[in-house]
Amino acid sequence: MKVLYFDCFSGASGDMVVGALIDAGVPIEEIRRSLGSLSIDQDAVSVERVTRAGISATKFCVRGEEIPGDTHEHVRDHAHDHDGHSHDHDRDHGDAPGHPDGHRTLGDIYELIEGSLLSASGKERAKSLFARLGDVEGAIHGTSSDNVHLHEVGALDSIVDIVSAVCALEALGADRIVSSPLNVGSGSIRSAHGLYPVPAPATLKLLQGVPIYSGPQRAEMVTPTGALLITGYATEYGPMPPMRVSTIGYGAGARDFHDTPNVLRVLIGESDATAPSHSVVVIEAEIDDMNPQIFGVVMDQLLAEGALDVFYTPIQMKKNRPGTLLSIIALPATRDRLTATIFRETTTIGVRYREMTRECLDRETKTVTTAFGPVRFKVARRNGQILNASPEFDDCVRLAGQHGRPVKDVHAAAMKAWLDTQRS
Numbered sequence: 001m002k003v004l005y006f007d008c009f010s011g012a013s014g015d016m017v018v019g020a021l022i023d024a025g026v027p028i029e030e031i032r033r034s035l036g037s038l039s040i041d042q043d044a045v046s047v048e049r050v051t052r053a054g055i056s057a058t059k060f061c062v063r064g065e066e067i068p069g070d071t072h073e074h075v076r077d078h079a080h081d082h083d084g085h086s087h088d089h090d091r092d093h094g095d096a097p098g099h100p101d102g103h104r105t106l107g108d109i110y111e112l113i114e115g116s117l118l119s120a121s122g123k124e125r126a127k128s129l130f131a132r133l134g135d136v137e138g139a140i141h142g143t144s145s146d147n148v149h150l151h152e153v154g155a156l157d158s159i160v161d162i163v164s165a166v167c168a169l170e171a172l173g174a175d176r177i178v179s180s181p182l183n184v185g186s187g188s189i190r191s192a193h194g195l196y197p198v199p200a201p202a203t204l205k206l207l208q209g210v211p212i213y214s215g216p217q218r219a220e221m222v223t224p225t226g227a228l229l230i231t232g233y234a235t236e237y238g239p240m241p242p243m244r245v246s247t248i249g250y251g252a253g254a255r256d257f258h259d260t261p262n263v264l265r266v267l268i269g270e271s272d273a274t275a276p277s278h279s280v281v282v283i284e285a286e287i288d289d290m291n292p293q294i295f296g297v298v299m300d301q302l303l304a305e306g307a308l309d310v311f312y313t314p315i316q317m318k319k320n321r322p323g324t325l326l327s328i329i330a331l332p333a334t335r336d337r338l339t340a341t342i343f344r345e346t347t348t349i350g351v352r353y354r355e356m357t358r359e360c361l362d363r364e365t366k367t368v369t370t371a372f373g374p375v376r377f378k379v380a381r382r383n384g385q386i387l388n389a390s391p392e393f394d395d396c397v398r399l400a401g402q403h404g405r406p407v408k409d410v411h412a413a414a415m416k417a418w419l420d421t422q423r424s
Contacts, residue, residue, distance in 0.1 A: 001175045001176055001270065001271040001362050001364075002172075002173065002174045002175045002176070002268070002269075002270060002271075003174060003175070003176045003177075003178065003241060003243045003268070003269055003270065003271050004169075004172060004174035004176070004177045004178070004266065004267070004268050005177075005178050005179070005180070005240050005241065005243070005266070005267040005268075006020075006177070006178070006179040006180065006230055006234060006264065006265075006266060007180050007240070007264070007265035007266070007267065008179060008180050008181070008182040008183060008222070008230065008264060009180065009183055009260070009265070010183060010215075010217075010221060010253065010257075010260060010261060010262050010263055010264065011182060011183045011184060011185060011215075011220075011221025011222040011223075011226065011253075011264070012182060012221075012222055012223070012226030012227070012229070012230050012264050013161075013222070013223040013225055013226040013253060013264075014158055014161030014162060014165065014223065014225030014226055014228075014229060015059070015060040015061075015062070015157075015161050015225075015251070015253075016060075016226065016251040016252065016253055016263070016264040017161070017165050017226060017229050017230070017251060017264060018031070018060040018161055018164045018165050018168060018251065019047065019057065019058040019059055019060035019249075019250075019251030019252055019264070020057075020058070020249040020250055020251030020263075020264045020265065020266040021165065021168035021169065021172065021249060021251070021266060022047055022058050022060060022168065022249070022251075023057065023058035023249035023250050023251060023266075024172070024247045024248065024249025024266050024268055025172075025247055025249070025268075026167075026168040026171050026172065028045070028046070028047050030167065030168075030171055031045060031164045031167055031168065032045055033117055034116060034117050034118050034122075034163060034164065034166075034167035035116055035117070035160065035163060035164070036115055036116045036117035036118075037115040037116075038112055038113075038115050038116045038159070038160065038163060044062060044063040045060075045061070045062055045160065045164070046061045047059065047060055047061065048061060050252045051256075052250075052252050052253070052256050052257075052261045052262045052263050053256065053257060053258065053259070053260055053261040053262070054261065055250055055261040055263055056250070057250035057251060057252035057261075057263045058249070058250065058251055058252060059251075059252040059254075060161075060164070060251065062156075062157040062160045062161070063157075106130055106131065106134045109130050109159060110127055110130070112156075112159055113126045113127055113130075113159075113163065116163050118163060118166060118167060118170075119170065121170070122166050122167060122170050125166050125170075125232075126162055126163055126166045128232075129162055129166075129228055129229070129232050130162070132206075132228070132232070133202070133206070133224070133228055136202055136205045136206055137202055139205070140201050140202060140205065158224075158225050161225050161229075162225060162228070162229065165229050169233060172268065174268065176235070176236075176241070176271065177233045177234050177235060177236075178234060178235070178236045178237070178238070178240075178241050179210075179230050179234035179236070179237050180237070180238070180239070180240070181210075181211035181212060181213055181237060181238075182207065182210065182211070182212045182213075182221075182222050182227075182230065183212075183213060183214075183215035183217075183221050183222070184198060184199040184203070184207070184212050184213070184214060184215070184220075184221055184222045185198050185199070185214065185215055185217045185218070185219045185220050185221030185222070186198055186214045186215065186216070186217065186218055186219075187218040187219060187220075189220045198214075198219070198220045198221075199212075199220065199222055199227075200220065200224065202224045202227075203220075203222055203223065203224050203227045206224065206227035206228055206231055207222065207227050207231065208337075209333065209334065209336055209337045210230075210231055210237055210333060211237050211238070211333055215260075216259070217257060217260070219255065226264075235331075236278075236331050236333065237331070237332075237333040238279065238332065238333065240267065241271065241278060242271065242272040242278070243267070243269045243270060243271055243272050244269045244270050244271075244272050245267050245268070245269040246268060246269045246270065247267075247268040247269070248265065248266070248267055248268075249265070249266040249268070250263045250264070250265055250266075251263060251264045251266070271362065278357070278358065278360075279331075279332055279355055279356070279357055279358075280308065280329050280330065280331060280332070280355070280356055280357075280358050281329075281330055281331070281332045281334075281335050281353050281354070281355050281356070282327065282328070282329055282353060282354050282355075282356055283327070283328040283330065283335060283338060283339060283342070283351055283352075283353045284325060284326065284327050284328075284351065284352050284353070285325075285326045285342055285346065285348040285350070285351045285352075286315065286317060286323055286324075286325055286326075286348065287323055287324050287325075287326060287346055287347060287348050288317045288321050288322070288323030288324070289347050290324075290346055290347040294345070294346070295312060295324065295326075297345070298310075298326070298341075298342075298345050298346055299312075301341055301345060302328055302338055302341060302342075305334070305337055305338060305341055306330060306331065306334040306337065306338070307328050307329065307330045307334070307338055308329045308330055308331065309328070309329040310326070310327070310328050310329075311327050312324050312325065312326060312327070313325040313327065326342070326346070326348070328342075329358075332355060335353060339351055339353075361380035361381060361382050361387060361388070362380065362381045362382065363378065363379065363380050363381075364379050364381075365377065365378060365379070365392075366379050366389075366418075368391075368414060368417040368418050368421060369417060370399075370410070370413040370414055370416075370417045371413060372399040372400075372402070372403050372405070372410050372413060373399050373402070374395075375391050375392065375395045375396065375399065375410070375413075375414040375417070376391070376392040376395050377389050377390065377391055377392065377414070377418055378390050378391075378392065386422075389418055391411060391414035391415065391418070393407075393411075395414075396410040396411045396414060
């Protein structure tokens, strides 16, 4: 399994993410190609080698829009990402959809994304990232996402950051993306709406449920773009997972702090089959007074919000009443979010949890061809050896319905097709 780890000891911004991924091997030419007709010239995107507290890193540079009233060297600090991580703005793109000051609606941004040369899935991923940002901004400003004018992240250079990051992550094709806790910095920043404490409201909302901490730097270390990308792709948070590192990339921010390298580090490699364990949290709640029809809804909501597994166990409770034990297995970073859902959606008045270590087989999906049609197989390995293989039951049910045959016939045909592939 290919693993990508974001080490955010100096926070994260959009251009730091892209710089680190380019430093890890994604060609800048691939980034330029993906931008397509995104209202930007090919030479407007470039990279340079810089040093941050003794660490050589790649700085991703975009010539974007000037924000009226800001001087050249302070544009990003005071109107965009605020942390000095990112690039300068040298040129206005008045032909780009949206307002000349870089404030765009979601519709404007979707139009720009459609002009890129991302894959169809990449375009949808980029749009979903901005849709999430629109929801966050709308909630903060008390309006609908359709009416939100995105300020900092609506500028062309930030749109380029996000499109470039989507392209780079798609090119790397990691199976598992993990992030460290994020250093958000400290102090205050001046944005388009005034003076705010670090992290800014949109950044903090995007980081909700994610482990963060305040570092010693008096600066905004995580920008809205950085928060959007890290939380949009990372599915786990914590220490570096067991892995054999093959590639390391460093993406530079603009400032050079004297006490710590202002870089985002990316580690890419293969999961270590000799140490496949990782931490999970088991959350439990006892329920004896809830309408049983609600249990199915609760399970669906918990799984949709990131639970790895949800199950119910019949138990005997106080006063000799039959009850149900709700058990959830989840990643530690999702505990607060899932606990809030339990309290909101069930009648329980308390939960308990414990952290455990689990070991999983490496998993992948294969497809076999049968007389009924293609069937996906879930294949599990340990140290490269296949230990389990089973057909996707939903595929069997669907094909059985299409052909008017029992599900067991399709299942048997799928197993035979799989065994034939292993013998050949």
